[in-house]
Amino acid sequence: MVNPQDDELKVFHINLPATTEDIARLELGAAVYLTGVVYTAREGVYKKVLEDGVELPIALPGISNVNFHCSPAAAPNDEGSYNVGAVTATASFRFSKWMPKWLEQTACRIFIGKGGMPADDYKRVLAPAGAIYLTTVGYGTGALLGRGIKRVRDVFWLDELGIAQAMWMFEVENFGPFIVESDLQGNSLFAQHAEVINAGIEQLYAGLKPPALHRYGETDDRTNEVM
Secondary structure (H helix, E strand, C coil): CECCECCCCCEEEEECCCCHHHHHCCCCCCEEEEEEEEEECCHHHHHHHHHCCCCCCCCCCCCCCEEECEEEEEEECCCCCEEEEEEEECEHHHHHHHHHHHHHHHCCCEEEEECCCCHHHHHHHHHHHCCEEEEECCCCCHHHHHCCEEEEEEEECHHHHCCCCCEEEEEEEEEEEEEECECCCCCEHHHHHHHHHHHCHHHHHCCCCCCCCCCECCECCCCCCCC
């Protein structure tokens, strides 16, 4: 269920797995807190499952439909459990090529990360699958997010993939805040603001000498760009 708080900034609390109705109520720019189970999966897991054909170690659809692109600061306790002091989001756009198959195979409905997805993915990939994107709030919030992780329910492929790439299952409570970055219509907060910024980028460089480097932000020519 979703319960918005009557504040100037709209705040929603979602119990997981999230329903379509839960997600449909979320508005761009609103804050979200999650309670339930959130799992991590990034390139190591995607390659293993989607490219190598290894079966998922757990039936995700009935447990969680929230995939967090992150690297946890996890340390084992003496009794075999794990203490997660912080979770740091990683850039989601790097995983774009795996999203269609991952959505189909796992019924994921919420992705969390930083940097957003490629602009076309919102309307072409996420929205048709009933999925949205939540972004972390700025930098340095990893420890804050760690407070919402109550325990590690399970971890898979830790020895093989390492801490950052393993598949972690977190039981979370009031996990956040996250910002609603996209909605079920395929609208994107990042894409909207990028259009405004890019519209004036040429004026920013007017009268300056040619740049020495060719990364966007150091040049206004995207046809000769070094990433």
